[in-house]
Amino acid sequence: MAVKEYLRERFFPHMWCPGCGHGTVLNSLLRAIEELGLDKNDIVMTSGIGCSARISGYVDFHSLHTIHGRALAFATGVKLSKPDLKLLVPMGDGDALAIGGNHFIHAARRNIDITAIIMNNRIYGMTGGQFSPLSGPGKKATTAPYLTIDNAFDTVELAKAAGATFVARSTTYHAKECTELLKQAISHKGFSVVEILSQCPTHYGRKNKEGDAVQMMEGYKNNTAKLGSKALEDKPSLIARGIFVDVERPEYCQEYDKIIARAMKEEV
Amino acid sequence: MAKKKLRELAINRDWCKGCGICVSFCPKKVLELDSMEKAIAARPEECICCSLCELRCPDLAIEVRTEEGDDHDE
Amino acid sequence: MTSKSKKEIKFIQGNEACVEGALYAGVEFFAGYPITPSTEIAELLAGRLPEQGGKFIQMEDEIASMCAIVGASLTGRKVMTATSGPGFSLKQEAIGYACMAEIPCVIANVQRGGPSTGNPTHVGQGDINQARWGTHGDHNIIALTASNHQDVFSITVDAFNMAETYRTPVILLFDEAVGHLREKLVIPEAGELPIVDRLRTSVPKGVDYYPYLPREDGRLPMSDFGGHHRYNVTGLFHDMWGFPSNNPKVVNELLRHLVDKIDNNIQAITRYKEHCMEGAEYILISYGSSARSAIHLAQNRRAKGEKIGVLELQSIWPFPAQMVREKCRGAKAVLVVEMNMGQVMAQVKAAVDEPGRVFLANRIDGKLVTPSDIKQLLRVIQGRGV
Numbered sequence: 001m002a003v004k005e006y007l008r009e010r011f012f013p014h015m016w017c018p019g020c021g022h023g024t025v026l027n028s029l030l031r032a033i034e035e036l037g038l039d040k041n042d043i044v045m046t047s048g049i050g051c052s053a054r055i056s057g058y059v060d061f062h063s064l065h066t067i068h069g070r071a072l073a074f075a076t077g078v079k080l081s082k083p084d085l086k087l088l089v090p091m092g093d094g095d096a097l098a099i100g101g102n103h104f105i106h107a108a109r110r111n112i113d114i115t116a117i118i119m120n121n122r123i124y125g126m127t128g129g130q131f132s133p134l135s136g137p138g139k140k141a142t143t144a145p146y147l148t149i150d151n152a153f154d155t156v157e158l159a160k161a162a163g164a165t166f167v168a169r170s171t172t173y174h175a176k177e178c179t180e181l182l183k184q185a186i187s188h189k190g191f192s193v194v195e196i197l198s199q200c201p202t203h204y205g206r207k208n209k210e211g212d213a214v215q216m217m218e219g220y221k222n223n224t225a226k227l228g229s230k231a232l233e234d235k236p237s238l239i240a241r242g243i244f245v246d247v248e249r250p251e252y253c254q255e256y257d258k259i260i261a262r263a264m265k266e267e268v
Numbered sequence: 269m270a271k272k273k274l275r276e277l278a279i280n281r282d283w284c285k286g287c288g289i290c291v292s293f294c295p296k297k298v299l300e301l302d303s304m305e306k307a308i309a310a311r312p313e314e315c316i317c318c319s320l321c322e323l324r325c326p327d328l329a330i331e332v333r334t335e336e337g338d339d340h341d342e
Numbered sequence: 343m344t345s346k347s348k349k350e351i352k353f354i355q356g357n358e359a360c361v362e363g364a365l366y367a368g369v370e371f372f373a374g375y376p377i378t379p380s381t382e383i384a385e386l387l388a389g390r391l392p393e394q395g396g397k398f399i400q401m402e403d404e405i406a407s408m409c410a411i412v413g414a415s416l417t418g419r420k421v422m423t424a425t426s427g428p429g430f431s432l433k434q435e436a437i438g439y440a441c442m443a444e445i446p447c448v449i450a451n452v453q454r455g456g457p458s459t460g461n462p463t464h465v466g467q468g469d470i471n472q473a474r475w476g477t478h479g480d481h482n483i484i485a486l487t488a489s490n491h492q493d494v495f496s497i498t499v500d501a502f503n504m505a506e507t508y509r510t511p512v513i514l515l516f517d518e519a520v521g522h523l524r525e526k527l528v529i530p531e532a533g534e535l536p537i538v539d540r541l542r543t544s545v546p547k548g549v550d551y552y553p554y555l556p557r558e559d560g561r562l563p564m565s566d567f568g569g570h571h572r573y574n575v576t577g578l579f580h581d582m583w584g585f586p587s588n589n590p591k592v593v594n595e596l597l598r599h600l601v602d603k604i605d606n607n608i609q610a611i612t613r614y615k616e617h618c619m620e621g622a623e624y625i626l627i628s629y630g631s632s633a634r635s636a637i638h639l640a641q642n643r644r645a646k647g648e649k650i651g652v653l654e655l656q657s658i659w660p661f662p663a664q665m666v667r668e669k670c671r672g673a674k675a676v677l678v679v680e681m682n683m684g685q686v687m688a689q690v691k692a693a694v695d696e697p698g699r700v701f702l703a704n705r706i707d708g709k710l711v712t713p714s715d716i717k718q719l720l721r722v723i724q725g726r727g728v
Contacts, residue, residue: 003328011585012283013327019287023326031323044567046413057574057585062567064416065576065586066409067439073406077413077421078567080397081371085417085568106402175323213326214292256397263392 003030006040008060015054019213021172021198025090025119026055028175028196032182038086045088046075048100051126051200052092052119061088069099072107075114083253086186087114093134094124097153101133108162108191112252115185115192116164118155121200129203140207155195156244165190167245171197171220174241181243190251197224197239272317273335277309283329290321290330350529356520357382359491359527360424360450361390363498366529367537369448370396370419373410375403375429378462379518380452383424404429408436408449415445416575418540418566420502424450426518427460430469430476437511438477439577441600444554444562446505446540448498450514452521453630455708464708465519467630470685473513474659480597482604484611485513485659489520489633491527496535497613497656503538504611508603509562515658517681519631519710540564543571552582554596560603604660612665613656618644622651624720625670626703627690628679629655632711636679639713650720658686663693670694675723679703679716 007030016023033043043061047053049068056063062085066074075087096104096118107114123141124130131141136152159167166188168181178196185192199205199216210216225232227242277298286305296314299307299321307330309315319332352358361383372391374384384400391398397414401407404425411421425433430451440447455461456468469476473485484504488497494516501512543563545551551571556562565571574584579593587593604611618640619625628636633654640650653669655662670676670690676699678687684702691697703719705711718728 007328013285013329016326018285018326019289020326023328024289024324027323027325027328030328040572041568041570057576060572062416062572063574064413064567065574065578066412067435067577070405070409070436073401073409074413076399076401076406077371077373077410077415078417079413080399080410081414081419082417082566082568102402103406106406172324175320179323213287213289217289217293217324256392256399260392260395260397263389264395266393 003027003034006030006033006060008058011058014058016051017202019199019201020051021121021196021200021213022052022055022119024172024175025117025178025196025198026058028178029088029090029117029182030059031179032186035179036183036186038186042084043086043088044075044078045090046071046078047089048091048095049126050092050095050124052090053095055090055119069095070103071095072100072103072114072116076107076110076112079112079114080253080256083113083257088117088186089114090117090119092124093118093120093122094132097155097158098133105158105162108159108164108193110252111163111165111190111249113189113191115182115194117182118193118195119198120155120195121198121204122152123200123204125200125203129207141203155193159193160245163191164193164245165247165249166192166243168193168243169195169197169239170241171217171224172199173217173220177241184243184246188246190249274312274315274317275333275335277312277315278331278333279307279309280329281306283327285327287326289324289326293324294321349531352527352529353524354491354527355382355522355524356491356494356516357452357522358386359494360498360514360516361386362527362529363495364422364448364502365390365394366495366535367499367502368420368539369422369502371411371414371421372397372423373399373401373407373414374423374425375401375407377404377426377429379454379521380424380426380450382521383450383452404432405436408433411447412436412440412443412445415447416567418542418564420446420506420540422448422450424452426452426454426462427456427466427469428458430472434476438479438481440511441477441481441483442577443575444509444600445511445575446509447511448501448505448514449511450516453515453517461708463518465517465631465681465710466706466708467515467517467632467681468685468706469515470658470682473515480601482510482601483513483659484508484510484604484657485515486613486657487515487629488656489630489637489654491520491525493656494520495527495529499535499537500613503536506538506540507561508607509564510604515630517630542566545571553584554580555582556599560606608660608662608664611657611660612662614662614665615654615656616669617641617652617654619651619653619669621649623649623674624651625673625676626650626652626679626716627655627666627676627686628652629658629686632679632681635711635713636716639716642713655686661689661693663689666690666693667695673699676700677703677716677719677723679711681705681711
């Protein structure tokens with residue numbers, strides 16, 4: 001498998017549970033990188049804390065495993081300092097949108113050329129199954145023994161409102177689609193957000209009787225529909241998949257380069 | 269697109285965690301979990317080389333190797 | 343990033359002297375957030391950095407600023423942020439990350455009255471212990487300070503040099519009085535002050551590079567992100583490749599390394615100045631703007647024959663206990679002059695042979711501690727009443 005070129009094989013088998021969707025995200029992501037023909041030395045993967053964040057240890061890129069919620073802030077420093085680098089920032093739903101929420105909306109607002117991959121399994125898995133801002137109401141979690149009352153974000157709407165210029169969503173069932181969307185997201189010059197609905201059969205699935213990995217992926221197959229499809233038209237309550245935003249706007253590092261050019265001219 | 273012929277379904281038993289995703293979603297029911305709960309190609313002759321097992325495997329443990337030599341789909 | 347090639351004289355604020363020092367040292371990246379009384383550092387660098395091809399970014403908060411400079415440091419640049427009390431509190435987790443991952447960076451904390459929102463536009467020196475222990479876990483840190491602009495400049499250069507030499511965050515503990523008062527600064531010519539550059543690995547492409555394997559001299563060569571060595575950086579305990587490990591041997595060795603690399607070099611790190619110390623019977627230990635009052639009093643009294651000396655600390659952490667013990671030996675009394683409730687005094691007491699002779703001449707109302715304040719306490723100690 002050519003994608004194995006991009007792995008740090010000595011750490012396999014990885015630490016994720018059997019059937020964890022994050023492994024499939026890794027799979028889809030590596031295929032996207034391979035199909036784009038990117039050079040390993042040009043890629044910096046920055047992650048936060050959680051099961052999702054462990055992805056950075058398994059890839060043979062420059063990997064920066066940071067602190068909970070702050071991956072985008074570290075990535076901003078790396079990218080602004082060396083704009084030629086490709087910044088990939090996989091994050092869990094809690095990492096990106098709870099503690100990391102502020103950095104998420106500002107990175108989007110800046111339209112800095114970073115690809116944020118939200119590995120959304122609607123739970124805090126590594127700490128044993130607490131609910132997240134993406135769990136939604138009526139769910140069981142260790143910190144919601146009487147079920148959650150918290151509403152969930154719509155990641156796509158949030159990214160859109162914050163100014164992200166490429167926003168997409170898919171699921172681990174739709175692995176090929178994920179690869180395609182990730183390719184476009186990575187190639188897009190600006191802040192890209194790809195939300196991939198993933199599964200945590202161990203905590204979320206078990207506690208909420210959504211079954212094992214297979215059943216949860218079946219759920220993604222049945223409860224989602226492509227944007228613009230008849231299925232979505234017939235049943236708008238299905239979760240939409242596809243590309244929601246794909247626009248060009250000035251990218252942050254490029255705009256800053258203009259400032260440097262101006263400042264250097266005016267100083268002399 | 270020319271029809272692909274399967275050379276082998278290479279399954280890494282060290283990496284496979286027996287989650288059953290490849291088994292359940294194979295359109296031709298080629299795969300099964302053996303007594304050690306590892307995936308095996310029970311009916312390789314049925315394989316149409318769609319590679320969905322390879323794309324979806326969370327452990328990157330299965331590889332569809334075709335006669336044509338390209339190790340992945342498309 | 344070279345400094346100008348002829349001596350320049352400026353009449354500026356201490357914050358600006360810090361900026362000049364940073365530029366002289368080769369700073370190329372600043373991320374920060376406005377907070378009184380440090381904002382001028384950000385404002386000045388917002389203009390100066392792009393003029394030299396460097397990068398400035400105002401991040402969404404203090405935490406993001408600290409994270410951003412760590413990220414930028416890994417691409418091979420000298421980096422800095424600036425803040426005050428509340429922002430310094432916010433940055434602690436990320437500072438700890440820089441300690442654990444051994445990433446060179448400089449954090450300027452222009453102290454103001456605290457705790458909490460405190461006294462934003464007034465001087466304080468209450469963040470001494472926080473600079474040492476603000477982040478969780480055992481770790482070590484370097485914290486430097488200065489009382490006048492010429493020293494603010496050179497100590498800032500020292501901070502960048504030490505950050506590179508020891509692969510550590512270095513904290514500049516300035517204060518609002520020094521930060522905002524205006525004074526003359528003579529900017530040295532290029533080459534006058536030594537600059538320590540980023541030590542990069544000489545391991546060639548294709549050969550394994552270990553980011554956390556020290557050389558014989560103890561230094562840890564780095565490799566820029568984007569270069570041909572790909573490795574991992576994490577805040578977890580890690581092996582020499584940078585990959586997480588909770589193996590007891592690995593954890594033990596790494597933690598000891600993090601602490602020892604600074605403790606073992608305390609002589610090289612220690613910075614201080616002596617004023618009127620010859621034959622001093624009473625010693626004033628002070629730092630930052632407090633030291634200005636101490637020095638004024640000592641010089642005044644020395645002219646009248648009284649033997650009062652000032653030991654001005656310019657490095658607070660690691661605390662130069664041995665040096666303080668030696669300098670204070672035989673003194674009738676040691677007065678620690680500071681604007682907090684005795685944070686450095688506690689260190690002095692632990693260091694000297696006779697802790698019973700250590701006193702605190704402090705002020706915590708937002709006003710600069712004055713020579714009169716010190717004189718008053720000295721009179722009481724001398725048994726002469728108020």
